[in-house]
Amino acid sequence: MSVDVRLASGADVSAIMTVMRDAFDPRFGEAWSVSQLTGSLSIPGTWAMVAHGADGTVTGFTLTRLILDSAELLLVAVANDCRGAGCGRALLEAAAEQARQRGAAEMFLEVRDGNEAALALYRKCDFTEIGRRKDYYSGAGTERFDAITMRCKFGI
Template identity: 45%
Template sequence: MSADQVIVEEAGFADLDAVMRVMIDSFDPAFGEAWTAPQCAGLLPLPGVWLVLARDGVGAPLGFALSRTVAGEAELLLLAVKKSAQRRGVGDRLMQRFIRDAGERGAERLHLEVRDGNQAIGLYRRHGFSEVGRRRNYYSGASGQRFDALTLARSTKA
């Protein structure tokens, strides 16, 4: 599979099962980062929230991005790619879509938060994000270990 075989499209409530399959596959429970289906479903009807789903050529879910815009700013709330599809351009396609959609929705500044040490930091940096803050001990892992959250940002024009 190559990145040009990945289809990224708007998604909604009907796609939550696919989103949860990707979430369970991609987020290690040791770090406490994954969301529940009710948490995702609770956000979808809110103003400014959108969900996109990446699929392969036969329609199998590969990844998703959940985002929102508020007052000229956009936040990437969640981005996940199935382990079997990682490092194959799916994350890049989801980031490109987030940046494009955010700009079309009037956002001038983009934000996201990520666990310090998460391999996705490289993806975010490649897309122009840089660290603007740190939340100490934000994530609580399954073993009780705590992890910092990094706040990253960039302009939509970057």
């Protein structure tokens, strides 16, 4: 299935927040608030991209920032009922291509150990583990999860 991805604008914030609220499991507190999202988008070098259906409905998004020649994937999310159809992969590839065009030589991200869908997506997109912060994330109750740092070096 082909997935259309485009750069987001301020007009997409509400649709991005709809996906945000749907996609992230509240147990982990990983969804951003609208003020966190808009605050981040106001910083130069930070941008969002959205995947959308033929009718324009936003099905997923990425948020990425670039510092010097290093991009960081801050968020990727796909609405629950649109998963498993290549949307996450198309979004990540588009974010990487956009980062390359803006001068990035590599992309980093951090993921909660145990987030198997995200780990599978990142590995399929050539990210490899380069570090780990023990017990960085909290879950329900006393649960703790390592943060895994991953990197993808872009070819020339």
